[in-house]
Every structure is written in C-alpha cells, then in structure tokens.
Amino acid sequence: MHAASEPAHPPAAEPSRRRLMRALLYGHGVDRAAKAKARLGLAIAMFALGYGVIATRLIMFAAAPESHLTRRAGADAVATARPDILDRNGDILATDVRMPSLFAEPYRIIDIDDAVEHLTAVMPDLEVAELRERLSSKRRFAWLKREITPQQRAAIHRLGLPGIGFMTENKRVYPNGVAGAHVIGHVDIDNQGIAGIEKWLDRSGLADLHMAGLATDRLQKPVELSIDLRVQHALRDELVKARVKYKAKASAGLVLDPRSGEVIAMVSVPDYDANNPREALDPTRINRLTTGVFEMGSTFKALTLGMALDSGKISLRDSFDARGPLQYGKFAIHDFHPQNRILTVPEVFTYSSNIGTARMALKLGVEHHKAFLRKMGQLDRLRTELPESAEPLVPRNWSELNTVTIAFGHGLSVAPLQAMMALGALMNGGYLIPPTFRKRSQQEAMAIATRVVKPETSEKMRYLMRLNVEKGTATKAEVGGYYVGGKTGTAEKVVAGRYSKTKVLTSFTAVLPADQPRYIVLIMLDEPQPIPETHGYATSGWNAVPVGGAVIARIAPLLGLEPRFDLPSSDNLILASLRESR
Amino acid sequence: MMRLLNICVIAALVAAAVYVYRIKFESTRQAERVSKLRMEIRREHDMIAALRAEWSKLDTPARIQDLATRHLALKPLDPRQFDRLDRLPERPPDLVPPGTADPIGVLIAKPEVMDMATAIVSAPPAESVPVPRPKAKR
DSSP: OOOTTSOSSOOTTSOHHHHHHHHHHHOTTOOHHHHHHHHHHHHHHHHHHHHHHHHHHHHHHHHSTTHHHHHHHHHHOOSOOOOOEEOTTSOEEEEEEEEEEEEEOGGGOSOHHHHHHHHHHHOTTSOHHHHHHHHTSSOSOEEEESSOOHHHHHHHHHHTOTTEEEEEEEEEEOTTTTTTHHHHOOBOTTSOBOSHHHHHHIIIIIHHHHHHTOTTOSOOOOEEBSOOHHHHHHHHHHHHHHHHHTTOSEEEEEEEOTTTOBEEEEEEESOOOTTSGGGGGSGGGSOTTTTOOEEOGGGGHHHHHHHHHHHSSSOTTOEEEESSOEEETTEEEOOSSOOOEEEEHHHHHHTTOHHHHHHHHHHHOHHHHHHHHHHTTOSSOOOOSSSOOOOOBOOSSOOHHHHHHHHTTOSOEEOHHHHHHHHHHHHTTSEEOOOBSBOOOHHHHHHHOEEOSOHHHHHHHHHHHHHHHHHSTTGGGOOTTSOOEEEEEEEEEEETTEEEEEEEEEEEEEEESSSSOOEEEEEEEESOOOOGGGTTOOSGGGTHHHHHHHHHHHHHHHTTOOOOOOOOOHHHHHHHHHHHHO | OHHHHHHHHHHHHHHHHHHHHHHHHHHHHHHHHHHHHHHHHHHHHHHHHHHHHHHHHHTOHHHHHHHHHHHOOOOOOOGGGOOOGGGSOOOOOOSSOTTOSOHHHHHHHOHHHHHHHHHHHHSOOOSSOOOOOOGGGO
C-alpha cells in the first residue's frame, strides 16, 4: 500500500512512455490509489442501491398480498350492483340476481366445428350459423349468450372447450312485477335507473359509485320504501276490477298516511311490468297520480270549505243562498243536486253545492283564495323522490271567475298526490307534510311540517267528511267499524275546449277513521261509463265511492286498524268534542 | 476453528432457506384457501340472493290470491270477525274441580246438571245450543 504522504509527482525515474500512458489514463497529478478507492466506493453504492430496490419491492409484495386476486374478483361483475329495494315490512320489491353470461375469445379457439357442435348440443336454442360466424371472427372477445342458467354453465364447463368462458353479470329483477312498478321504476340493460325510485337512487350518489367502479359489492344497504306491498296489491286488484266493471279508460288509487306523509300504496291502471320496461313507453300507462294533472272537481270543495272555516269569517252555522243558479257575467253556475233553497255550511258540503262553495270563495276574495291555495302547495310543482312530476296548470290572470270555478274544482289542474297532501293537512290537525315514498317516522315528518290551518278547522273538516258518508253523497262508502269520512268528486273533462257532459273524471277521497285519521284513500276513475247497475249514472257516488268502500274494507284489516262498532254519529262525536274544547 | 464456523454458518443458511421456503409455501396455500373461501362466500351470497328473489316471486300477493281463490273456500276478512283480547268474556267456572279421577261421574252425581240435560233433550231443537251455566251453584 502506498502511503498518503507519497509525493504528488511521480518519480523522475519512470520511463517517458509509461508516463505518457499514465497521464492519458489518469490525468496529471492524480493519485492512483485514492482514485481506486473512490471507484470502489461508487461500485458499492451502486450495488447497495440495486439490492435496496429489490428489497423494497419484496417488502411491498409482502405487505400487499394477493392484490391480483382481488382485482380479478372485482372485474367479474360487468353490470353494476344496486341495493335491494324493500317495502315497509321488508318484502323485496327489487333485487339483484347474478347471472352467468357466455363469451368466447375467438383467437384462442382451436377447432371451430367442434366448439359449435358441442355448444349447440348443450344449448339447442343457439343459432348455428350465427355462432359459427361469431367464433370465426377476428375479434378478441364476443358474447355468445347473455344470462344462461347455472345448469347450462356447468354443462359447458364440463365440455372443457378452450377460448370459451363465463362472466357473471348483475341483473335487476322485480319479483312483484306490476305491483308498484310506477313507484319503483326500472333500470336499463346496464343496470342504470331510468325511472321511479331506481332513478332517484342513481341521482343520490349511486351513479358516482358506479363510475368509480366501487358499487360491485352486493352488501349495499337496502332502501326501505313507505309502500306496503299487500296494500299495494289489494288496491291494484280492486282498481283493475273497477276499471273493467265501469269500462273506464283508466283508474288510479292512493293510500296516504296523513300523520307522516308516507305513501302506503299508489296504483295507476293501466300500469306495466317492471321486468319488461318497454311497456312503460306506452303513454296510456303513465302514472296519473304524479305525472298527470287533473281538475279534481268537487274534491277540491274540501279545500274551499277548509279555507272558509279557517278564515274565521264563516262558521258551521252560517248559510248560503242556493235558491237559483249563480250568475257571473255570461256564465251561470248550477248545482248538480239542486236544492233551490238556502243551505247551511254542512249542507253545502254534503249536497256538494257549487253555488254555495263559489259564494264562500267570493266572500273571502280572490287574493285570500290564491294565498290559501299557495300555502296549501297547490300552485307549485310538488317534488318527491320520484323524478316524474307535473307542474299544476294555474290560470295566468286569476280573476273572480277563476276563483268561482276553482272553488268547486274546475279551472285549476293539480297532480292528485298534491291535492291529497293538502287534504292530509286538513285532516291531521293542520300540518302540511310533503309526501314521501321512503319510510319516515312521525317525528321526522313533524320536523319538516308547516302549520297551515288551525286544529279546530281540521276537526270541523273531519266532521264534514264523516257527515258526508253518514247522509251525503258518499253513503255507499260506509264500511262498518272504520268510521269512514269522504268527499266525492265528479269533474267534467275538457274535450275540444268545452266541458263534456259524458266524459267525466270521478274521484272519491276518504279519511279513516274520521275521528282520529290514520289513512287517506283516493280513488279516481277516468271516463267511467254508465252501466245498468248504476241506473245510467256515471257520477262519483255510483262508481268511485263503492270502489272506495271495497278498497277500505279490504285494506283496513291489513293496515291493522281496529274496528269499532259502538261509535256515535259525527254530530255527537267529533262536533261534541269540538264544543267541549271551547 | 474457522472451518467449523463456516460449516455452522452454511448449515444455518440451508436451514433458514428450508424454513423460509416452507413458510412461503404454506402462505401460498393459505392465500389460495382464502381466495377459494371468498369465492365460495360470494357464490353463497349470490345463491341466497337468487333464492330470496325466487321466494319473493312465489310469495307475491297476486299469486297467493290466485291460488287461494282456486283452491280454498276462504273469504276476505270482515271487520266483525276480529276483536280485542281484553273484550273476551270471562271463562265460566269449572263444574268439576280439576284433577278429578272420574269427571263424568261427578257431573252425573250433581242433580242440577241432570235437570239441565233433561231440559235440553226435551226442549224443541233451538238455533243454538245453550251454554250450560252453573246457576244452581250460586
């Protein structure tokens, strides 16, 4: 070893040739030993770096094991998973089922004839020519058949054909088919919601999960709806029967809980099978309760009465002149059941007097009427979870004539669900609660409720509703034990700009039990025809009301309502409690 | 001395290699088992979902109603057919004390029961059979 104290200049004894070589190789004035040492250090550093990289990679592999396995499981589900949709009792309304699908990688297939022969032996419904064409194509991937059975899958697996594989896909199924299709909605071929609650699910974040590829797990939290499947079915069954019986164009029904705003059942016939969404494109199959707007007819008189009683200017003891038609400009307002005398306020309601309600609204004035209807949510679009909703048709220049006609339900078209929301407020003690299709408790409902009328007004309205079943236009809806209250409505439809006498929309709104309301039931029949049983009438009392009675008799036991047979009449029960509280 | 140390080190190296290999092999096997179990769980989940879907399809109210109207003589419930449990009438007191060896013999021995029986037999057939009430006991 050379010492560090070696002179910087080489000894002169060195031959000149060697000195030249050294100068070329190492440069002048450099110590050879120090240089070798530095090079050695560099080599050690390089090797250490190399081994370090290898070691870190090894640690990384060890720390994140089998990452390749999880990736394979995730890639398996092509169509994205969706959460189950359950009804309020936990019955399945929509769920995902995994279906194997058969695919081929044509470039890997060795003997096409052999593959075709074997595959058609297992699945005779495969088209031979098409299969051969797909297998001999140059593509890297080809679907052979979507959604095969597990038995077929096992049989094909046993054939052991190279280049043939399976991929499991999520398929949305609706076990109940038509029941609740309008509420649940449906999905497209890629499992994306395109209507009803399914679309709402996508809007409220599921679509983003799908985009990120995270929604492949089927253990997503199920969505609970407010719908009761049994009630939904019973309502639909009765409405289908009613539509046939009265030869109506359509029928629709709604069951609403006025205390929580939950929609228990919603049916619009004709409807469609959610498993066959192509039927939904037919415009006659729309959901009339949210997507359609209608002039509700006499059902709207309940709102006018509610407004009148709530204003404090009109009491149940007042009376209105209905001795002759109400002349308004060139229009004359007639009554359907003319009494031609002075009617008290309860009589105006039970005889469904157009003249009486019109006079009531006129007494309070246009602005009051307008403000009340706005407060009750009748002039703005009602938004629920369902993406399908319709804007009410409100007259642009609201004159006194509009107030006169709207008082008895003509001239303002609203979605029936919207009208029921307002009626619910008149029944439940005065709280306007936006309806929902998801499960909601009363506390949650009260948190978003707004008080719109006084509790006494609600009590008086319940008395009038009950009175109408006891001795008014809705006597056919009386179901023993449930203390039903109700209001009928027969609206003439506008045909070519005029009100038609033969084409009507009949409706019946019921509240049960009237003394402590639990449910509101709406029945609507679109263009029912007179039949021998109705003695040539097509008004609500002859068709919608008996249907309502049948529906109530059927659903009340399902809803767990306790029948009470020893209740006194509405005069003695509801009105008396009202007097006591004063 | 140095040689012995070298041999020891080599032996330790070989042992360590064997041990590491075994651990590695075992872990691979376990990983395979985990993924297999995971696959099985997934398959079971899918199966449960499929069966649940099938069940709810068979359990559809429309189908049950169809089957019931076709095969059963049952009718929809009438509100008069159910009542509250606390409105049930009191159970009549026992004619015979419980635990009697010969209950019929005790009944026959009671004169008021025999009177009632003859009254029922001799009476014209009524719409409903009167419930024997132990009036005489009071």
